[in-house]
Amino acid sequence: MKIIIRFFMGISFLIYLLLLTVLLFFMSRGFWSEMPLIEYMKQSSNLVPFKTIKGYVLAMTNGSMNLIIPIKNLAGNVAAFLPMGIFLPYFSKRLNRHKSFTITMTVIILSVEIIQLVTRRGSLDIDDFILNMIGALIGFGLWKVMTDRKARKNAVNV
Numbered sequence: 001m002k003i004i005i006r007f008f009m010g011i012s013f014l015i016y017l018l019l020l021t022v023l024l025f026f027m028s029r030g031f032w033s034e035m036p037l038i039e040y041m042k043q044s045s046n047l048v049p050f051k052t053i054k055g056y057v058l059a060m061t062n063g064s065m066n067l068i069i070p071i072k073n074l075a076g077n078v079a080a081f082l083p084m085g086i087f088l089p090y091f092s093k094r095l096n097r098h099k100s101f102t103i104t105m106t107v108i109i110l111s112v113e114i115i116q117l118v119t120r121r122g123s124l125d126i127d128d129f130i131l132n133m134i135g136a137l138i139g140f141g142l143w144k145v146m147t148d149r150k151a152r153k154n155a156v157n158v
Contacts, residue, residue: 013087020080024112025121037118044123052127077131078138081109085139089147096147098140105136 035043046052056070084105089096095104109132116122 016083046125049126052125077128078135081132081135082139085136086143089143101140
C-alpha cells in the first residue's frame with residue numbers, strides 16, 4: 001500500500017511541478033520585452049514589502065478594480081506554493097524540520113522570482129515572495145498536523 005501511495009504522490013508532484021512551471025513562466029506578462037534588460041528590471045521590480053498587497057486591498061475596499069483581479073492575484077500566489085509544503089517534506093525527511101523547509105523554500109521562491117525577471121517572463125515582486133512563502137508555510141503546517149495526528153494514532157495503537 002505504501003508503494004501505491006508513494007507512486008501516486010510522485011505522479012501528483014510531477015503534474016504539480018509541470019502546472020506550476022507553465023503558470024510561472026509561460027502565462028506571465030512581460031514575454032520578450034523590447035526594452036534593455038536593466039530598464040526592464042527597474043520597471044518590473046517591486047522591492048517594497050506589502051506595496052502590491054496594499055494596493056490590491058485598497059482596490060477591493062474602494063471598488064476601483066474588479067474584485068476578481070485582486071482575489072485571483074492574492075489567493076493565487078498563496079495557493080501556488082501551498083502544495084510544496086506537503087510534497088517536499090513527504091519526499092525529504094530533512095525538510096520535515098521548519099527551519100530547513102523555510103530555508104529551502106526561500107531559495108526556491110527567490111530563484112523563481114529572479115528567473116522570471118531575467119527571462120522577462122514576469123516581475124520580481126517581494127509581495128509575490130511573501131504570499132508564496134505564506135502558502136508554502138500553510139502547506140507545511142497542514143503536513144505537520146497530518147503527520148503528528150498519524151504519529152499520535154500509531155502511538156496509541158502500540
